[in-house]
Amino acid sequence: MLPVSHYIYLSLALFIIGVIGVLTRRNVIIILMSIELILNAVNINLMAFSRMWGSVDGQIFAIFIITDAAAEAAVGLGIIIAFFRNRPTVLADEMDLLKW
Amino acid sequence: MPFGIEFDDIRQYIAPVIYALVIVAVLPLMAGYIVLLERKVMAHMQARMGPMRVGPHGLLQPIADAVKLLLKEDITPKNADALMFWLAPLLSVTMALLAYAALPFGPAFQIADLDVGLLFILAISSLGIYGIVLGGWASNSHYSLLGALRSAAQLVSYETAAGLALVSGLLLGGTLSMKGLVEAQDSQGVWFIFVAPFSFFIYLIASIAETNRAPFDLPEAESELVAGYMTEYSGFRWSLYFLAEYANMIVVSGIAVTLFLGGWMRPLSGVHAHIFGLPYELLDLLPALIFFGLAAWCTKLALRQGEQIQKMVMFLFVGLFVVLGAAMAWSLTSTSLMPGIHGAFWFIVKVLVYLYGFLWFRFTFPRYRFDQLMKLGWQFLIPLALVNLVMIGIGIVLAQQFLWPLSLAMIAANVVTLIVAFWLVRQGDKPSIVVLPAEDELPAAGPGEIR
Amino acid sequence: MMLDSILFYFFAALAVGSAILMVTRRNAVHSAVFLISTLLAIAGIFLQLQAEFLFVVQIILYVGGIMVLFVFVIMLVNLDVAVRQMKFNRQSWVAGLLALVLGGLAVVVYRSGGGAFNLMGAPATTMPPNAEQVGTVLFQKYFLPFEIASILLLVAMIGAVVMAKRKI
Numbered sequence A: 001m002l003p004v005s006h007y008i009y010l011s012l013a014l015f016i017i018g019v020i021g022v023l024t025r026r027n028v029i030i031i032l033m034s035i036e037l038i039l040n041a042v043n044i045n046l047m048a049f050s051r052m053w054g055s056v057d058g059q060i061f062a063i064f065i066i067t068d069a070a071a072e073a074a075v076g077l078g079i080i081i082a083f084f085r086n087r088p089t090v091l092a093d094e095m096d097l098l099k100w
Numbered sequence B: 001m002p003f004g005i006e007f008d009d010i011r012q013y014i015a016p017v018i019y020a021l022v023i024v025a026v027l028p029l030m031a032g033y034i035v036l037l038e039r040k041v042m043a044h045m046q047a048r049m050g051p052m053r054v055g056p057h058g059l060l061q062p063i064a065d066a067v068k069l070l071l072k073e074d075i076t077p078k079n080a081d082a083l084m085f086w087l088a089p090l091l092s093v094t095m096a097l098l099a100y101a102a103l104p105f106g107p108a109f110q111i112a113d114l115d116v117g118l119l120f121i122l123a124i125s126s127l128g129i130y131g132i133v134l135g136g137w138a139s140n141s142h143y144s145l146l147g148a149l150r151s152a153a154q155l156v157s158y159e160t161a162a163g164l165a166l167v168s169g170l171l172l173g174g175t176l177s178m179k180g181l182v183e184a185q186d187s188q189g190v191w192f193i194f195v196a197p198f199s200f201f202i203y204l205i206a207s208i209a210e211t212n213r214a215p216f217d218l219p220e221a222e223s224e225l226v227a228g229y230m231t232e233y234s235g236f237r238w239s240l241y242f243l244a245e246y247a248n249m250i251v252v253s254g255i256a257v258t259l260f261l262g263g264w265m266r267p268l269s270g271v272h273a274h275i276f277g278l279p280y281e282l283l284d285l286l287p288a289l290i291f292f293g294l295a296a297w298c299t300k301l302a303l304r305q306g307e308q309i310q311k312m313v314m315f316l317f318v319g320l321f322v323v324l325g326a327a328m329a330w331s332l333t334s335t336s337l338m339p340g341i342h343g344a345f346w347f348i349v350k351v352l353v354y355l356y357g358f359l360w361f362r363f364t365f366p367r368y369r370f371d372q373l374m375k376l377g378w379q380f381l382i383p384l385a386l387v388n389l390v391m392i393g394i395g396i397v398l399a400q401q402f403l404w405p406l407s408l409a410m411i412a413a414n415v416v417t418l419i420v421a422f423w424l425v426r427q428g429d430k431p432s433i434v435v436l437p438a439e440d441e442l443p444a445a446g447p448g449e450i451r
Numbered sequence C: 001m002m003l004d005s006i007l008f009y010f011f012a013a014l015a016v017g018s019a020i021l022m023v024t025r026r027n028a029v030h031s032a033v034f035l036i037s038t039l040l041a042i043a044g045i046f047l048q049l050q051a052e053f054l055f056v057v058q059i060i061l062y063v064g065g066i067m068v069l070f071v072f073v074i075m076l077v078n079l080d081v082a083v084r085q086m087k088f089n090r091q092s093w094v095a096g097l098l099a100l101v102l103g104g105l106a107v108v109v110y111r112s113g114g115g116a117f118n119l120m121g122a123p124a125t126t127m128p129p130n131a132e133q134v135g136t137v138l139f140q141k142y143f144l145p146f147e148i149a150s151i152l153l154l155v156a157m158i159g160a161v162v163m164a165k166r167k168i
Helices: A004-024 A028-053 A057-086 B007-045 B061-071 B082-102 B117-138 B142-173 B178-188 B197-210 B235-260 B283-304 B308-331 B338-364 B370-400 B406-429 C002-024 C028-048 C052-076 C080-084 C092-117 C130-140 C143-163
Strands: none
Touching (some): A028 C028, A028 C052, A057 C052, A057 C143, B007 B338, B061 B235, B082 C028, B117 B178, B117 C052, B142 B197, B142 C052, B178 B235, B283 B338
């Protein structure tokens, strides 16, 4: 196996790309997708450490994170659809009903 | 050995590559002949002759079709999303072919025996949906997009039922490896279809829906959607979709055969009968006899052909069957080759029987309406699959922990499932309210006009 | 070992490259396709870490499940106008800069204090076939979290159904 640092740097790169996506994009769906990317970056770390210690506990955490991502995607996309019915936009900064 | 190549290296690395090449080379041909079979079976069920002109009894029709498809113009619509339009059929066919990596065609003919083989095949076949959805979206046409969305909804609904049906097979086998599953059926001495008939039944229906075959072919229903997601495709890329569809049919048949029909095992593999003092078992002679019988039948047909050239082509097929029969007979004499070659033969025969079921359904049942399809999936198959899974689990616990005989436990489990199935059917007969989407909720068409 | 690092660098480059494309594409469907490619590359890294069960779970759940949902929703809410509008919001350059600073900070912290974490190279031993192992650990050691996760999924399911209702 390669040194764990390789995996940490890869995971960091993906995490930062995800954060940039969340902070800069206007399309809500792409923001949600960037969040998925962040979760995956975390998963890489968990898997690398799981391999390093030779135990599967890290993989179990990764499974829980994937479960969480599934729940989040279902509810998040449901909210987007519900919102889209009321106002035909998917841009985050046009969703300003609570702003005045 | 020269170049430092050891025999083990060949077995480990070279043999899988050769198998993969053989599969990639043979599969399009096989798909073509399945199409021919389909047309012939359809024709005979409708009291027609089917293709008769290209080759005797249409035997060269697949080759003519392939040449025609490859020579046709490959059109990309003006407003299509070029990248996705190009990528989608490739995705479809790649995912269909990747699944063959874990299918065991025989004890020896398997590219890779993965520890998670069955899950791998499930994962790969769940990716095929992208080929359809992206292709439908990229064409920038309403028919394509509607077909793609229908297909996505259908696949997602039926994958659940199929997955649950397969899990009960896994419980019985106790392993995820495809090879291990066949060996489990061998050692338990029973095909899992007899232990878990409902799982097989659910998987049969779900697999037809997953491959978008009639009566569940709504994504490409020609009377409603022209050709669904394939409407804008032509020429080579259309033929890729076509190949993917038939490759997927073979994959789902392969899964069903491996999991429920005993994989490469001979039917009645526990029965040992000898006649005429021959050293070979009676049923092991069957493959050779089948091929020789086919050869004799083809000879009879050949003699009836009027044209000289048709006669020659038919005799080529006679020669092919004789060679195959001789190979089957010859492999009987070699104990090392016999299991591999006969295993592959039986596997392919079972796959063809399953595929025949597909064709039979197509010509027998009218197409479902979309709400009926969803209702069947969510209100009948998934609940039934869940109950079946729990019952199989209880049966296994009864057999293993409480030392009931396996047959008794499984009969009890399946009777409960049967009662639930009847109950579900009765519930389904009650009329339900259909809610149609409002006009303004129909999806937008494709990537839009701005490129 | 050579093959191992080639695989890692290939999948890592694929993952990072398609992640960057995912964030910068204008069209949401293209973004989704590049995210799928990133997820597949990450699955490849799982395989390279000898976690074949997670490899399959990643493909079945993420690529075959969650991303299908995304693509489906993108197609339902696909707006021709959205393609013409600005991709990034007004404070994007501040946000991007801050994110890069955060990344740089993480690298600095890791490089200067990485020794404190006791990061080993890794055992040379290969992991045993792990579908069975994951199952055993999941249903024994982590049984309660497993149940809680199932309740989370139930709540999410109810939430999605409620959201999909015509009138909220």
